[in-house]
Amino acid sequence: MAAQTTQDFNARLFDLRLERSRDDLFGMVERLYGHRPDYTRFTEELIAALRAAWDARPEHLKWRDMQRDLEPDWFQRPGMNGYVFYIDRFCGTLDKVPEKLDYLEELGITYLHFMPCLKPRPGDNDGGYSVMDYREINPDLGTMADLEAVTRACHDRNISVCIDLVLNHTAKEHEWARKARAGDGRYRDYYFMFPDDMVPKAYESTLVDIFPESAPGNFTFYEDMDRWVWTTFNEHQWDLNWSNPQVFLEMVRVMLFLANRGIDVLRLDAPAFLWKRMGTRCQSEPEVHVLLHALRAASRIAAPAVIHLEEAIVGPGEMIPYLGRGEHSGKEGNLAYHNSLMVQFWSALAARDTALMSHVLGKHFPPVLSNATYATYLRCHDDIGWAVTDADAGAVGISGAGHRAFLSDFYDGTFPGSFARGAPFQVNAQTGDKRISGTCASLAGLEQALNHGNAHEVDTAIDRILMGHALIASWGGIPLLYMGDEIAALNDYSYRDQPEQARDSRWLHRPRMDWAGVAGLGAAPDSPAARVHAGIRRILARRAAVPGFHGKVATEVLDTGRKGLFAFARHAATGPIICVFNFTEDWSGLPASWFAGHGASKCHDLLSDTQVKSRDGGVALPPYARAWMI
Numbered sequence: 001m002a003a004q005t006t007q008d009f010n011a012r013l014f015d016l017r018l019e020r021s022r023d024d025l026f027g028m029v030e031r032l033y034g035h036r037p038d039y040t041r042f043t044e045e046l047i048a049a050l051r052a053a054w055d056a057r058p059e060h061l062k063w064r065d066m067q068r069d070l071e072p073d074w075f076q077r078p079g080m081n082g083y084v085f086y087i088d089r090f091c092g093t094l095d096k097v098p099e100k101l102d103y104l105e106e107l108g109i110t111y112l113h114f115m116p117c118l119k120p121r122p123g124d125n126d127g128g129y130s131v132m133d134y135r136e137i138n139p140d141l142g143t144m145a146d147l148e149a150v151t152r153a154c155h156d157r158n159i160s161v162c163i164d165l166v167l168n169h170t171a172k173e174h175e176w177a178r179k180a181r182a183g184d185g186r187y188r189d190y191y192f193m194f195p196d197d198m199v200p201k202a203y204e205s206t207l208v209d210i211f212p213e214s215a216p217g218n219f220t221f222y223e224d225m226d227r228w229v230w231t232t233f234n235e236h237q238w239d240l241n242w243s244n245p246q247v248f249l250e251m252v253r254v255m256l257f258l259a260n261r262g263i264d265v266l267r268l269d270a271p272a273f274l275w276k277r278m279g280t281r282c283q284s285e286p287e288v289h290v291l292l293h294a295l296r297a298a299s300r301i302a303a304p305a306v307i308h309l310e311e312a313i314v315g316p317g318e319m320i321p322y323l324g325r326g327e328h329s330g331k332e333g334n335l336a337y338h339n340s341l342m343v344q345f346w347s348a349l350a351a352r353d354t355a356l357m358s359h360v361l362g363k364h365f366p367p368v369l370s371n372a373t374y375a376t377y378l379r380c381h382d383d384i385g386w387a388v389t390d391a392d393a394g395a396v397g398i399s400g401a402g403h404r405a406f407l408s409d410f411y412d413g414t415f416p417g418s419f420a421r422g423a424p425f426q427v428n429a430q431t432g433d434k435r436i437s438g439t440c441a442s443l444a445g446l447e448q449a450l451n452h453g454n455a456h457e458v459d460t461a462i463d464r465i466l467m468g469h470a471l472i473a474s475w476g477g478i479p480l481l482y483m484g485d486e487i488a489a490l491n492d493y494s495y496r497d498q499p500e501q502a503r504d505s506r507w508l509h510r511p512r513m514d515w516a517g518v519a520g521l522g523a524a525p526d527s528p529a530a531r532v533h534a535g536i537r538r539i540l541a542r543r544a545a546v547p548g549f550h551g552k553v554a555t556e557v558l559d560t561g562r563k564g565l566f567a568f569a570r571h572a573a574t575g576p577i578i579c580v581f582n583f584t585e586d587w588s589g590l591p592a593s594w595f596a597g598h599g600a601s602k603c604h605d606l607l608s609d610t611q612v613k614s615r616d617g618g619v620a621l622p623p624y625a626r627a628w629m630i
C-alpha cells in the first residue's frame, strides 16, 4: 500500500512538472520540428523519455529537486564559489576527488566543475571535448559508479557538481558516427553530410575558422564515404544536425542520464554553433535559443534540481540572450560565462585605462537577470579571444583592430614594457586575429617578476591577481577559480614536448596541480603562492558574508571620472555597495563625497572590513586597490 502511494505520488508529481513546463517545451520544439510528418510520434517519444528518466531518478535526487524548488535562488547566493579542474591534472582519478574536498572547502568552494570526464576518442581528443560515449566515464579517470560516489560526497558537503555536455559535435568514433560512416541512413541524418563540395563551399563563404592554424576550414572530405562532413572544430569532431528531432531526443536522454548520476550543473559546450543557416556565420542563430529553451524545460520537468551553464564565448551583445531575453527570459541558461568581464579585465589592466571596460559593461549588460546569473572568471582552460567590437572601441575613441592587436602583443609579451608572459594561440593570418594563452599569474606579471628577481614587481603582480579576483567575486554571479590560480601557478611549457599537445598552446595554462606547493604554503607565508592563496580565500569568505552580493541584486557601472579606476554599485536592499578597482600602478583616490553621493557614506570597506577614509576626507586607492565600500 505504502509503495503504491509513493508510486502514485511520483507519477502525479511528474504530471505537475510536465504541466508547469509544457508550453516551454512543446511551444519551442513545435517551431523547430512541427512541420515534420513524424512530429506527433516525436512528441510521444519525448514525453516517454522524460517519464522514463523521472522514474529512474534516485530518491535522494528527487529530494534535491524538492529542495531546489523551494530554494530556486540557490545558485545566485553569495556563498556560491566555483572551482574548475581537470581530474587527471588535479588528483589523478575520480575516486581521489573526495580526498581533496577539505582543501577546497577551506578555500570556500561550493561548486566544482570537473573538466571533460566522459569517454573521449583515443588519441587527440581536444582536451576531452571529442566524446565517443556520453554514458561512460573516461576509463583513465574512473567509472560512472565513481562519479556517483563523488557527487554524493560533494553533496554531503553542500558542494554542487558541474560536468560538460558537448552538444554541438560527437567524436567521429561515437557509435552514431560509426553507423553513419558505415552507410546507415538514419545515422547519416544525425550529421551534416554532403555528396560534393558545392554546398559546403557556399556555407564556407560566411563561416569563420575556429582553429585556423590547426584545423582550417569547417568541412572534411572522407574518401571511404565519398562525403563531405561538417567539422567546425577539429576533423574528429563531427557537428550534429539539430534540425533532426532524433538528435534532440537522443541528447535529452543523455542529459537526463547524466542528471540522474547526481550532476547539478550541465555545462553545455559551444551551443552557439547548434543551428546552421546559409549565408550566416552559423553562430547564435535564433533557433539556438529556441533549442536551449526547450532543453532547459526538459531538465526542469525530469530533473528540476539541475541547471544549465551555457558556454557562449561571443561578443558582448551576442552573449546576454544565452541567459534568456524576450520570450526566453528566465527560461534559458541559468548561467553563462561572462566573457566580456574577463576580456575587459585584461584589457584595462594592459591599457591602465578603464574607459572601454566601463562602456562595454555599462552598455551591454542589464542590471538584473531573471532566474539567471553569470559565471565570472579571469582564466579558464581556453585561450583569451579579444571580443572587443569595432563599434565599442570606436565609442571610446580607439581603433578596434588596433586595440585587439595591442592586447595580443601585450599578453604574448612582445609589446615593449609588457609585464605579461603568454603565448599566441591560433593566429589567423587572414584577419590578423591572435588569441592568447597563459596562466592568470603569468599574464598578470608574476612570471616575469620572479625572473627579474624583483620584489616590488612580485608585489605588484600579486596585487593584480587579487584585484581581479575581488572583481569577479563582487560583480554578480558565481566566481570560478581555475585550478592552480589560487596558488599563482605559472605557465607550464612542457606541452611543447608532447606531440599531441605541441600545436595547442592552451596546454600552457593547464599545469598539473602542485600539491607539494600547497603543503608548503603554511611554512612559507610570504611566498607569492601563499599570499595569493590567503588573499583569494579571504575574498571568497568576505563575498559569502555579504548578502548584497546575491545574484539578484542589480549591478550598475559608475563613472569615477578617473581613467584608471573602474567602479560599480550593487544596489542591495540595505543600501548600495560601491566596488572600486584601481587598474594602475599609481596611487589614486576619490573624495568621500563621491562615495556618499552614490549612497556609501560610511566609507567602510567590506573586503578589508576596515574604515578607509583618510584625514582630508578622501579615500586613497593604492596601486591595484580593490574595495567594497558601504
Ligand code: GLC
Pocket (backbone or CB within 6 Å): 126, 127, 129, 130, 166, 233, 269, 270, 311, 381, 382
Ligand atoms: C569549447 C571548449 C573548448 C573546445 C570547444 C570544442 O569551446 O571550451 O575547449 O575546444 O568547445 O568542443
